[in-house]
Amino acid sequence: ETGVTQTPRHLVMGMTNKKSLKCEQHLGHNAMYWYKQSAKKPLELMFVYNFKEQTENNSVPSRFSPECPNSSHLFLHLHTLQPEDSALYLCASSREGAGGSGANVLTFGAGSRLTVL
Amino acid sequence: GIQVEQSPPDLILQEGANSTLRCNFSDSVNNLQWFHQNPWGQLINLFYIPSGTKQNGRLSATTVATERYSLLYISSSQTTDSGVYFCAANYGGSQGNLIFGKGTKLSVKP
Numbered sequence: 001e002t003g004v005t006q007t008p009r010h011l012v013m014g015m016t017n018k019k020s021l022k023c024e025q026h027l028g029h030n031a032m033y034w035y036k037q038s039a040k041k042p043l044e045l046m047f048v049y050n051f052k053e054q055t056e057n058n059s060v061p062s063r064f065s066p067e068c069p070n071s072s073h074l075f076l077h078l079h080t081l082q083p084e085d086s087a088l089y090l091c092a093s094s095r096e097g098a099g100g101s102g103a104n105v106l107t108f109g110a111g112s113r114l115t116v117l
Numbered sequence: 118g119i120q121v122e123q124s125p126p127d128l129i130l131q132e133g134a135n136s137t138l139r140c141n142f143s144d145s146v147n148n149l150q151w152f153h154q155n156p157w158g159q160l161i162n163l164f165y166i167p168s169g170t171k172q173n174g175r176l177s178a179t180t181v182a183t184e185r186y187s188l189l190y191i192s193s194s195q196t197t198d199s200g201v202y203f204c205a206a207n208y209g210g211s212q213g214n215l216i217f218g219k220g221t222k223l224s225v226k227p
Contacts, residue, residue, distance in 0.1 A: 002161070033213050037158075042121075043203065043217040048210075056211055088158055094213045104148060104212035108160040 003027040006091050006109035014117050015081060021112045023074040023091030031096040032074040033106070034066060037088040049074060050096060081116045088113050119143055121206050123218035130194050130225050138189040138221045140204035147207045149180050150215065151189050154201045163189070163202075194225045 004025045013019050025032065034046040048056035049068040063085075065077040074091055091109040120143040130136055142149070151163040164171050164178040166187065171178055175194075180187040187204055201222050205215035 002159070031211065031213055033211075042219050043205070043215075045214055048214060050211065056214055090160065092160075092213065096212050104207075105162050105165045106150065106152075106213050106215065107162065108152075111158045113158070 002107050002109065004091060004093055004107050004109035006089075006112050008112060009110065010113050010115075012115045012117065013078070013081065015083070017081075018077070018079040020078065021076040021089055021091075021114075023076075023109055025072055025074075025091075025093040025107070025109075027093060027095075027107060029093035029095045029107070030071050031094045032068060032071070033092040033094075034074065034076055035090040035092060035108075037090060037111070039087070043090070046076075078114070081114075083116050086114055086116045119206075119208055119216055121204060121216050121218040123202075123204060123221050125221060126219065127222045128224070130223065132194060132196060132225055132227050134194050134225075135190070135192045136194060136223070138191070138202055138223075140187040140189070140218055142185050142187075142204075142206045144185070144208060146182065146185075147209065148212060149187050149204060149206050151178055151187070152203045152205065153198075154203065154220070156200060160203070191223075194223075196225045196227055199223055199225045 031050045047066045052068045067075040088111045090111045092106045122141045148167045168182045177190045201220040203220045205217045
């Protein structure tokens with residue numbers, strides 16, 4: 001248990017479905033991230049939130065819609081996905097901007113494995 | 118573009134052996150982190166090491182920022198060390214905006 005919890009761990013959805021991935025961190029961090037890990041590509045950043053404000057969007061298609069209601073929770077809303085969106089979606093958090101030991105170190109959740117049929 | 122390259126891509130070791138994993142990066146970095154991903158997909162941070170040397174038990178890492186590379190040393194390997202090792206570099210923006218390498222897949226045989 002890393003202190004970052006993702007649900008669901010596995011999700012199968014059709015291309016016309018709407019679903020959401022949830023991430024919760026219990027580490028008191030101020031920054032949260034969505035990363036995507038596809039079978040044939042390196043991990044790639046999707047979104048960054050700092051104190052619940054989106055600070056980075058790595059040119060992600062609009063069928064992925066993030067939501068960060070507070071510094072502890074992060075959602076990824078999914079709609080009209082394509083089969084090529086099947087991947088492991090990883091949430092991470094960090095204590096960013098402050099000094100000291102452990103600052104800026106990313107802590108990842110266990111991931112949500114998404115299959116789009 | 119910015120690149121993070123890892124070698125070797127695959128490594129098979131006998132339990133008890135030592136190994137060195139390498140990460141080359143194409144530009145000056147703000148920070149560099151090493152991660153281990155277990156067979157179930159969980160990524161664990163091993164080191165935050167923009168420069169210098171750090172040790173944690175059987176693992177140690179060295180980053181030579183001026184020469185744009187980092188090394189991860191695993192000594193007395195165990196079967197539980199199996200998995201994929203990633204290095205990831207930050208070049209700007211959020212400190213968590215990391216460019217990941219493709220990883221080194223390590224298999225430790227009993």
